[in-house]
Amino acid sequence: MLLRKISNVRIPQRNSIRSVIRKYNNINFEDIPEVSPGKIKKTFNINGLSFEEGYTCFISKCIICKNVKDETKSTPKLYINKNTGMFMCDSCSHCGQWDQFLAHLVMLKSKKIKKKLTFENDFQKFEKYSEILNEVTNQTIVLNSLDENELTNILSKFRLPVISQTAIESLDIRINNKNTLLYFPLENVESRVVGYRTVRSNNLTETIIPDIECGGVLTARLSRSKDTALLVPTIRDFLILINKKINASIVCLPDGVRTLSQYVLPSLERFKKIILWMGSDSVSWDSARHFAHKLGEKRCSLIKPSILLPHIQPEEDFSSVINTAQPVWHKSITTFGSLRADVLSDLQNIDKVQGIKWKRYPTLNKILKGHRRGELTILTGPTGSGKTTFISDYSLDLLMQGVNTLWGSFEIRNARLAKTMLQQMAGFSLEDNLDKFDEMADKFEHLPLYFMTFHGQQSIKVVMEAVEHAAYVHDIAHVIIDNVQFMMGTSEDQRHMDRFLRQDAIVAAFRSFATRKNCHVTLIIHPRKEKDDEMLTTSSIFGGAKASQEADNVLIIQDKRLSSMNGKKYLQTCCRLPKTDIRVT
Numbered sequence: 001m002l003l004r005k006i007s008n009v010r011i012p013q014r015n016s017i018r019s020v021i022r023k024y025n026n027i028n029f030e031d032i033p034e035v036s037p038g039k040i041k042k043t044f045n046i047n048g049l050s051f052e053e054g055y056t057c058f059i060s061k062c063i064i065c066k067n068v069k070d071e072t073k074s075t076p077k078l079y080i081n082k083n084t085g086m087f088m089c090d091s092c093s094h095c096g097q098w099d100q101f102l103a104h105l106v107m108l109k110s111k112k113i114k115k116k117l118t119f120e121n122d123f124q125k126f127e128k129y130s131e132i133l134n135e136v137t138n139q140t141i142v143l144n145s146l147d148e149n150e151l152t153n154i155l156s157k158f159r160l161p162v163i164s165q166t167a168i169e170s171l172d173i174r175i176n177n178k179n180t181l182l183y184f185p186l187e188n189v190e191s192r193v194v195g196y197r198t199v200r201s202n203n204l205t206e207t208i209i210p211d212i213e214c215g216g217v218l219t220a221r222l223s224r225s226k227d228t229a230l231l232v233p234t235i236r237d238f239l240i241l242i243n244k245k246i247n248a249s250i251v252c253l254p255d256g257v258r259t260l261s262q263y264v265l266p267s268l269e270r271f272k273k274i275i276l277w278m279g280s281d282s283v284s285w286d287s288a289r290h291f292a293h294k295l296g297e298k299r300c301s302l303i304k305p306s307i308l309l310p311h312i313q314p315e316e317d318f319s320s321v322i323n324t325a326q327p328v329w330h331k332s333i334t335t336f337g338s339l340r341a342d343v344l345s346d347l348q349n350i351d352k353v354q355g356i357k358w359k360r361y362p363t364l365n366k367i368l369k370g371h372r373r374g375e376l377t378i379l380t381g382p383t384g385s386g387k388t389t390f391i392s393d394y395s396l397d398l399l400m401q402g403v404n405t406l407w408g409s410f411e412i413r414n415a416r417l418a419k420t421m422l423q424q425m426a427g428f429s430l431e432d433n434l435d436k437f438d439e440m441a442d443k444f445e446h447l448p449l450y451f452m453t454f455h456g457q458q459s460i461k462v463v464m465e466a467v468e469h470a471a472y473v474h475d476i477a478h479v480i481i482d483n484v485q486f487m488m489g490t491s492e493d494q495r496h497m498d499r500f501l502r503q504d505a506i507v508a509a510f511r512s513f514a515t516r517k518n519c520h521v522t523l524i525i526h527p528r529k530e531k532d533d534e535m536l537t538t539s540s541i542f543g544g545a546k547a548s549q550e551a552d553n554v555l556i557i558q559d560k561r562l563s564s565m566n567g568k569k570y571l572q573t574c575c576r577l578p579k580t581d582i583r584v585t
């Protein structure tokens, strides 16, 4: 089973890319105005290679295509993500990490390479999906080869809005021979098909082929030239809008509100203004704001959640709806105007703004109301009391509702944790039903679940780098660290520092991350040794009072079975909400 891992590759932070560019150009970045719509983009130079700063990427001429035989006609562009340093060229389909790219640049300059650069060997080609795409192309019929009636029947079978023939032509939609799956092409910056968004006839579910790293978007060629893009999450919304006279390029994201892969960002680099219309529930509203942050807030506007998506409320006058879009970025964000949509959304979605409800822990919903982005939860309990087992089930419950999750399991191996979660998802003994393993494993594999590959002691700095990277690249909404003790460090210089003060510093670091990235963080912390007959309290966890204020929710597994006859094991919440004891299932 494929475990999506966040390899602990060194993630060059944006400043390291900027510091390299500054070094080669001795310019002060502060002089470069952030790229704002319509402004000429600043260009600078490294080793003779000129870069311009885009909204989400640094853009340069591709040094790899230059070395690849079949040079394309247009000057192929290399896009370097400003946050992760990942680079990609849509022309020669190479991609890789910033360190590799920089190493080649330096070698280019030093002329050490006598023979042609060996990019093909060093950089992976993200065309590894070409066989999947060829398979789709071979097994499907192009819709615009059918006559009007056949076309109308097919679209009605998929309960999709009827669209004009010209729109069909510009979309190159395909259908499989069994007439059960529609394929909408996802194109990259070079307008090459790099994937498909599919709609299934029986349940209208939409998925992407080959997978969430697909770097393409669905746009109608007939509106491609516009400077403004209107991003929508589903095919149905897209088809309704492309039929309307809207002064924007309609773009359907490859993976809806779930995630916005960094490979997609270059395809949206050309738009000076981006309007996001993601939907009305709190998950969609959170995603809209998260995506706007990723796309560059200065060019993004949001349509407020009170306006229902076109496929829910089709008869809207869309042009006036689009004019109501609120810019995300405000010079003085304290003005109520920029907060108005949030407040209204909270009032309208009061049940959702309380967060995502657990399906397996109804009592927890009563007390915590739900699981909310941007909060910090601490879980503690005696050794062997079931902290990992409980949080594994607690996080699985949220995962199955689409909460992108990153696990940092420093104590037990990822495979053992995955086995526990798979078992909890199955709900029956997999050992005794091995014939059902593949079915459950395939279902589990589609969950938005990522694992850090750290084990044993790790410095908080290295862990934080990986967490920040994952939050950006995989739009993580929930990070779990099991457990904090593994970041307490063993080096001499830390040993003298009081253990609890070190721990408080780690809690403070994750507190700041949770707020900045609007991501929920759950930290498992081992408590101070207490006498068996004593209850654990918040002072069993935190060194100072300040740290105990950092947490929004504190959960304690109290296990009194050993210290008293009718002792029980239960979960106690002692946080901003009143103290309450609930039974651990």
Ligand SMILES: Nc1ncnc2c1ncn2[C@@H]1O[C@H](COP(=O)(O)OP(=O)(O)OP(=O)(O)O)[C@@H](O)[C@H]1O
Binding pocket: 381, 382, 383, 384, 385, 386, 387, 388, 389, 390, 411, 585
């Ligand atoms: N609710 C439960 N019902 C039955 N067994 C459980 C339950 N919770 C945990 N266990 C078992 O108890 C053992 C310890 O569980 P777990 O590792 O989750 O505890 P822990 O508190 O995380 O331990 P540690 O403090 O060492 O990290 C495991 O073998 C697990 O399968």
